[in-house]
């Protein structure tokens with residue numbers, strides 16, 4: 001497991017400043033749910049952790065090491081990345097989608113088979129789905145395959161950008177419960193982006209409320225519910241009821 005630190009990070013896209021002097025400490029093994037309005041900088045923060053976006057100034061550290069000094073292949077291997085919607089390779093079946101990175105790493109046939117079997121069990125995918133193609137899966141199954149693929153190398157950090165945004169309410173509910181139960185017994189730090197404060201409060205061991213690149217509140221769900229730091233957080237929580 002690794003802790004993640006943002007140290008005085010600033011980021012602009014052209015004229016638009018998204019983050020300015022941003023500081024954040026994410027502890028090992030936490031499930032951090034980041035919630036905030038559209039355009040508040042959530043995805044920018046997430047992508048800085050796996051160096052898809054680079055800060056203009058300041059540093060992002062994983063276990064004390066600046067990500068910009070790390071080997072990109074190593075870095076991305078140690079960080080799983082799961083995003084919303086249709087992310088599977090359409091021409092590969094479930095097995096090959098999940099085994100994709102293992103194949104790149106040159107793992108043996110047996111190792112791939114064992115890992116895929118374990119991951120399918122872990123993420124509640126029936127073995128009969130092994131040779132289905134993405135278009136033959138339900139939205140929930142496809143999302144589970146996407147998460148299994150992101151977790152194929154047993155990364156110590158899993159980044160999830162609205163992974164349940166594209167599925168129906170019942171599937172979303174199931175996936176939320178499965179993910180929460182799985183995290184409770186996994187040695188993985190999760191950073192999970194959502195628009196939904198209810199989802200954030202349910203899943204997060206910590207919740208970060210963001211607005212226009214500024215942290216409005218950072219604490220446990222209980223802390224947010226009992227002591228909203230400002231009107232923005234109070235309004236957000238009112239919406240969840």
Ligand SMILES: Nc1ncnc2c1ncn2[C@@H]1O[C@H](COP(=O)(O)OP(=O)(O)OP(=O)(O)O)[C@@H](O)[C@H]1O
Nearest residue numbers: 013014016018036037038039040041042043044045
């Ligand atoms: N590559 C880019 N080029 C230019 N502007 C960008 C780029 N990426 C993001 N932005 C802008 O930066 C701001 C923050 O974007 P970001 O994706 O981090 O927000 P977000 O909170 O994840 O939004 P959403 O919830 O809508 O996905 C937005 O105004 C967005 O339009």
